[in-house]
Amino acid sequence: MKTFKLxxxxxAANKLSAGAPIQVAAVPAVVxxxxxxxxxxxxxxxxxxxxxxxxxxxxxxxxxxxxxxxxSSVSGTVDKVDVVEDATGKKVPAVFIKVEGDEWEESIDRSxxxxxxxxxxxxxxxxxxxxxxxxxxxxxxxxxxxxxxxxPTAKPECxxxxxxxxxxxxxxxxxxxLAHAEEICIGVQILEKAMGVKKAYxxxxxxxxxxxxxMRKTAANGFPEIEIVPLQLKYPQGGEKQLINAVIxxxxxxxGLPIATGALVQNVGTAFAVYEAVQKNKPLIERIVTVTGKSxxxxxxxxxxxxxxxxxLIEAVGGVPEDTGKIISGGPMMGKAMPDTNxxxxxxxxxxxxxxxxxxxxKEAGPCIRCGKCVxxxxxxxxxxxLARYSELNMLDEAEGERIYDCIECGSCQFSCPxxxxxxxxxxxxxxxxxxxxxxxxxxxxxxxxxEKxxxxAAAAK
Amino acid sequence: MLxxxxxxxxxxxxxxxxGSLLLCLVAKKFNVYEDPRVGQVEEVLPxxxxxxxxxxxxxxxxxxxxxxxxxxxxxxxxxxxxxxxEVMGKVAGILGLxxxxxxxxxxxxxxxxNICARPKVAVxxxxxxxxxxxxxxxxxxxxxxxxxxxxxxxxxCQFDAIHINPETGLPEVxxxxxxxxxxxxxxxxKFVIEVRKKSAMKSQMPKRVWVDCVNKxxxxxxxxxxxxxxxxxxxxxxxxxxxxxxxxxxxxFIDSEKCKACGMCVSECPTGAIHATEPVMIVVEKLxxxxxxxxxxxxxxxxxxxxxxAAxxxxxxxQEAAAEAPKAEPVKAEAPKAAEAPKAAEAPKxxxxxxxxxxx
Numbered sequence: 001m002k003t004f005k006l007x008x009x010x011x012a013a014n015k016l017s018a019g020a021p022i023q024v025a026a027v028p029a030v031v032x033x034x035x036x037x038x039x040x041x042x043x044x045x046x047x048x049x050x051x052x053x054x055x056x057x058x059x060x061x062x063x064x065x066x067x068x069x070x071x072s073s074v075s076g077t078v079d080k081v082d083v084v085e086d087a088t089g090k091k092v093p094a095v096f097i098k099v100e101g102d103e104w105e106e107s108i109d110r111s112x113x114x115x116x117x118x119x120x121x122x123x124x125x126x127x128x129x130x131x132x133x134x135x136x137x138x139x140x141x142x143x144x145x146x147x148x149x150x151x152p153t154a155k156p157e158c159x160x161x162x163x164x165x166x167x168x169x170x171x172x173x174x175x176x177x178l179a180h181a182e183e184i185c186i187g188v189q190i191l192e193k194a195m196g197v198k199k200a201y202x203x204x205x206x207x208x209x210x211x212x213x214x215m216r217k218t219a220a221n222g223f224p225e226i227e228i229v230p231l232q233l234k235y236p237q238g239g240e241k242q243l244i245n246a247v248i249x250x251x252x253x254x255x256g257l258p259i260a261t262g263a264l265v266q267n268v269g270t271a272f273a274v275y276e277a278v279q280k281n282k283p284l285i286e287r288i289v290t291v292t293g294k295s296x297x298x299x300x301x302x303x304x305x306x307x308x309x310x311x312x313l314i315e316a317v318g319g320v321p322e323d324t325g326k327i328i329s330g331g332p333m334m335g336k337a338m339p340d341t342n343x344x345x346x347x348x349x350x351x352x353x354x355x356x357x358x359x360x361x362x363k364e365a366g367p368c369i370r371c372g373k374c375v376x377x378x379x380x381x382x383x384x385x386x387l388a389r390y391s392e393l394n395m396l397d398e399a400e401g402e403r404i405y406d407c408i409e410c411g412s413c414q415f416s417c418p419x420x421x422x423x424x425x426x427x428x429x430x431x432x433x434x435x436x437x438x439x440x441x442x443x444x445x446x447x448x449x450x451x452e453k454x455x456x457x458a459a460a461a462k
Numbered sequence: 463m464l465x466x467x468x469x470x471x472x473x474x475x476x477x478x479x480x481g482s483l484l485l486c487l488v489a490k491k492f493n494v495y496e497d498p499r500v501g502q503v504e505e506v507l508p509x510x511x512x513x514x515x516x517x518x519x520x521x522x523x524x525x526x527x528x529x530x531x532x533x534x535x536x537x538x539x540x541x542x543x544x545x546x547x548e549v550m551g552k553v554a555g556i557l558g559l560x561x562x563x564x565x566x567x568x569x570x571x572x573x574x575x576n577i578c579a580r581p582k583v584a585v586x587x588x589x590x591x592x593x594x595x596x597x598x599x600x601x602x603x604x605x606x607x608x609x610x611x612x613x614x615x616x617x618x619c620q621f622d623a624i625h626i627n628p629e630t631g632l633p634e635v636x637x638x639x640x641x642x643x644x645x646x647x648x649x650x651x652k653f654v655i656e657v658r659k660k661s662a663m664k665s666q667m668p669k670r671v672w673v674d675c676v677n678k679x680x681x682x683x684x685x686x687x688x689x690x691x692x693x694x695x696x697x698x699x700x701x702x703x704x705x706x707x708x709x710x711x712x713x714x715f716i717d718s719e720k721c722k723a724c725g726m727c728v729s730e731c732p733t734g735a736i737h738a739t740e741p742v743m744i745v746v747e748k749l750x751x752x753x754x755x756x757x758x759x760x761x762x763x764x765x766x767x768x769x770x771x772a773a774x775x776x777x778x779x780x781q782e783a784a785a786e787a788p789k790a791e792p793v794k795a796e797a798p799k800a801a802e803a804p805k806a807a808e809a810p811k812x813x814x815x816x817x818x819x820x821x822x
Binding site for chain 2: 085088089090091336337339340361362365392422425426428429
């Protein structure tokens with residue numbers, strides 16, 4: 001079985017909610033839809049208090065190039081445009097909507113029929129994806145339309161669908177595949193058409209044999225260009241660069257875009273959202289959220305409207321259990337601990353993980369004993385011990401020399417450290433600083449080149 | 463044998479001579495001229511290389527001083543925060559200038575959300591660094607603006623002038639050691655620390671007044687998170703005679719350039735968010751005592767007036783009752799009583815509001 005070449009760790013999978021059917025989460029009386037739901041610039045709210053909205057009405061416009069549309073996930077009246085706390089407790093603008101009935105925009109096809117013919121052309125698909133507010137559903141929430149329009153120098157060869165779900169506990173992608181295999185395959189075809197390629201791979205880790213089987217069967221039934229690739233269990237296989245390496249064996253060059261290998265990676269949830277957007281005209285207004293944890297009585301997968309309070313989801317599995325030490329938005333490896341349950345479900349929220357006090361607490365950090373376990377674990381071939389130390393001491397030149405900018409922040413180093421050192425915490429401090437220096441240098445070089453060019457032209461004109 | 467030794471000595475000597483000649487030539491050819499005054503100035507600078515002056519180390523500062531002298535024949539706004547006026551005077555002497563007196567400054571921590579005032583709502587057990595905590599979440603308390611208490615400022619300080627007080631969990635600045643280099647200001651991810659004038663007045667006494675809060679939330683929210691928070695009510699702004707206070711984003715700010723450290727705002731603040739140094743606090747205590755006295759006097763006068771009014775009303779009622787008794791109409795008798803009573807109460811109150819003036 002295939003896997004990526006360098007590093008990686010094996011955290012306990014703990015897929016407690018695997019095989020649990022998708023339940024539909026109840027729609028509360030009031031939802032709050034945050035305007036910062038994508039990587040990049042937050043969206044701008046375009047509704048005001050008292051406006052009537054339906055399910056699918058646009059309530060937020062992109063606030064920049066790297067930004068996306070936000071749609072109402074319920075029908076009702078806009079109560080206010082205020083701020084809410086996001087999963088990390090930071091304040092972000094949000095639209096509060098009082099729910100009245102469940103009226104959908106007429107343009108949305110709500111039937112359960114599967115539409116196989118792709119009528120739209122390349123550019124139309126990209127426009128549609130933008131219009132429907134699709135972002136990467138794996139958690140990074142990168143606006144999909146930007147990813148579908150790579151730089152003209154890139155030569156796309158294939159689409160790789162990320163159905164790895166290497167994060168422990170999470171099962172939302174797994175349950176989605178079991179429920180909507182054919183729709184996902186059509187979504188993959190749409191992505192192929194948008195990229196102008198004729199080959200697609202779906203990478204699935206071996207701990208989901210039922211999903212591998214079902215996807216294989218579905219693909220055999222009219223999708224000859226889709227290949228299902230079972231992958232060996234290893235974290236962080238769901239990382240874009242690791243997945244490309246595992247599936248097609250190519251390596252993304254340091255500092256380059258993944259498309260340089262010819263592969264476009266999209267999450268399986270994104271493929272499904274693209275299917276719904278293009279074939280059913282349905283914007284991204286709901287997603288599957290895994291609510292799980294060892295102390296949770298009935299861990300489950302919930303089809304949840306965007307903007308539902310996190311507290312409601314936890315209530316649906318029986319409330320916060322006693323002896324809870326941490327509630328995490330996302331998985332245990334890359335998720336974010338929430339300061340409280342006052343936040344709301346967003347497009348990138350793949351799971352809510354409730355951890356017991358004993359398993360949540362970090363252990364006291366000791367001195368580095370130079371054992372090199374972090375170096376062995378790093379999937380990018382970096383030396384996390386040095387990167388962390390350089391970041392801590394603000395030695396940015398050295399950190400740059402050790403290629404801190406290649407870090408994918410997967411946390412394998414910290415996971416493997418026997419001295420419990422907060423390696424990734426420190427690397428996350430140094431990385432943006434180095435990236436800032438690199439950007440500034442690039443901008444200066446560009447300005448200089450332009451000035452030289454202008455001077456040359458002026459001289460030529462004389 | 464001797465011959466061999468001589469040859470070796472000669473060869474080595476010739477090589478040495480050649481090498482030294484080369485070095486001489488290189489030194490002459492690639493010599494970088496530096497103004498000798500730069501070296502002299504650098505010698506009198508403290509050599510802490512803290513960067514508080516805004517230049518990369520003391521050599522950079524010395525260079526800047528010499529350049530400033532050549533360009534403008536003055537040191538302008540250049541100031542070594544470590545050495546202060548004394549060192550700048552020496553620098554000016556070397557360069558043949560008169561030293562201007564710069565006002566000494568000091569770092570001020572603008573958060574008073576101590577352990578008692580700001581209850582914890584979460585626990586952070588990650589790396590002990592404010593920068594990491596700030597990047598991870600909004601803080602262990604309900605206030606997302608205040609001090610995180612993990613001591614990045616303490617680590618940044620090269621002068622041992624800032625320490626975390628274990629009782630309050632907040633950093634405290636030792637004003638005698640602080641040189642206002644601004645390293646802590648840069649280190650704080652929450653922008654809680656500010657460099658202010660050491661004294662608002664041109665006196666030796668450290669008279670300064672500042673708002674001990676940076677919470678931009680609305681009053682009720684801020685108050686819920688921290689009982690010492692500034693609620694942006696604007697009372698201080700109204701009471702300030704020097705236009706030194708501005709309230710923006712629900713938080714007050716005192717401009718240390720305009721503030722005269724009169725202490726009026728300190729005694730006016732309903733949440734105790736405005737703090738002042740000891741010499742100002744003496745004035746504030748006096749102001750507060752005066753206010754208390756005023757209040758007491760007003761209360762006494764009011765009580766007296768009330769008693770008088772009650773007595774007058776009772777008397778009037780008695781007279782009326784006596785006069786109107788034969789007619790025996792109790793309903794009518796009550797009506798004028800009620801109408802008269804407030805008037806009676808108002809009338810003696812007027813002198814009571816004047817009483818504080820009389821007191822002065």
